[in-house]
């Protein structure tokens with residue numbers, strides 16, 4: 001069933017949890033990401049098609065590296081449960097989400113071979129390699145904090161668009177994107193990421209590392225905003 005426009009969903013973040021506190025500490029960067037003009041343009045359908053296509057191709061390349069980040073999470077895990085969870089997320093991206101993405105892009109006339117052959121834009125390189133670097137240099141908590149704006153942000157953005165009076169779903173070329181990320185199944189994935197951050201934080205001394213984790217979360221949020229900006233300006 002399609003979500004109903006205008007119905008606000010509760011916040012994904014648990015009050016007082018690590019995700020909510022990071023988001024508060026990085027508020028200006030977070031807002032520049034979730035309220036970017038690209039997002040508003042998808043909501044009211046005014047986003048130029050060329051911007052959306054440029055974004056989609058780069059997002060395909062982004063997902064490849066995101067799958068690598070979950071492979072790194074499996075390597076960094078210190079329990080079988082965390083290894084299995086990372087492996088499941090990597091498989092979900094490679095076998096499910098990328099397939100959906102490819103089908104979705106085909107609807108916009110983009111073939112997988114064309115997308116794979118496109119050079120990565122600077123914003124794609126910067127964001128994906130930043131996440132991988134946080135994971136390589138740090139531990140599982142550093143890596144999951146770097147991943148959190150991506151995983152939780154898209155659920156918040158899609159829910160926010162559905163609740164926004166400026167959003168038009170009828171005849172909106174970006175409706176399928178909004179509904180894909182507003183899907184309850186995807187909200188469950190985002191919620192699991194919020195809970196995982198709290199568990200990792202207790203196990204790995206997150207409290208004492210809050211300032212450092214905030215820098216990572218803030219940078220990842222700015223890189224998400226930069227990813228939208230790349231789409232909007234068609235930057236290479």
Ligand SMILES: Cc1ncc(C[n+]2csc(CCO)c2C)c(N)n1
Nearest residue numbers: 059062066089097150151154189227
């Ligand atoms: C730039 C960019 N940021 C976030 C997402 C969202 N996303 C990426 S992978 C994934 C599944 C999480 O396990 C989701 C929701 C995206 N596609 N592109």
